[in-house]
Amino acid sequence: MLRTxxxxxxxxxxxxxxxxxxxxxxxxxxxxxxxxxxxxxxAIAAVRALFGDPAGREENGRFHCLHYESRPESR
Incomplete structure (x- = not known):
């Protein structure tokens, strides 16, 4: 998912x-x-608005994503 x-x-x-x-x-x-x-x-403003740090990522010229994983709750 994009960090923006x-x-x-x-x-x-x-x-x-x-x-x-x-x-x-x-x-x-x-x-x-x-x-x-x-x-x-x-992108920089959107990442900051979500309390992220764009340094070394969006500030360097690319969108960046995070990996989310969803699984059934453990029983």
């Missing part, structure tokens, strides 16, 4: 169906380069 978008609504929806979601914050996955400076500024 909150995944919390999806986590809540999946939880309602018995799935537990974890996120791997130990690394990010680089995606496409920004099309222009406006695209870059949007």
């Amino acid at each position: 978008v909150s995944y919390h609504p999806v986590v809540r929806a999946l939880a309602a169906h018995g799935l537990h979601t974890t996120v791997d914050v130990s690394r990010t996955y680089p995606q496409r380069r920004f099309t222009d400076e406006r695209d870059r500024q949007y």
Whole structure:
């Protein structure tokens, strides 16, 4: 999931169906380069608005994703 978008609504929806979601914050996955400076500024502002740090990631010219995994609750 791109770091510019909150995944919390999806986590809540999946939880309602018995799935537990974890996120791997130990690394990010680089995606496409920004099309222009406006695209870059949007990404940086969006990541900061979600309390993320764009340093070394979006500030360097690419969108980045986090890996989320949803599984049935352990019994």
